[in-house]
Amino acid sequence: MGNRIITSKASSHLKLASRFPGKPLKHVLSAVNFLKDVKTRFPAEDYKQFLTILASLKHGRATARQVSKQLTVAMRGHLDLLAKFHKMMEMLSAPRR
DSSP states (O other), X not given: OHHHHHXXXXXXXXXXXXXXXXXXXXXXXXXXXXXXXHHHHSOHHHHHHHHHHHHHHHTTSSOHHHHHHHHHHHTTTOHHHHHHHHHHHHHHHSOOO
């Protein structure tokens, strides 16, 4: 039974990592954990707004600097999450060595 759980978890991690080609799995998992932290800390509507702001970066409607400014305002009072966000952005935007 334990092996099936481990295999299932590894499979889901590989599927997730395939959505971010060229990025190390540990960076992708750190980003996922960050999103889970935000989701548990903020009300549903604020979390949706947070995802909308991130989507604007993904779809080219905003620059990384604009998104950073918007999230700094949205996460006011949550300096730990803001620090994690900046670290996540560094990890995901850095070229793979």
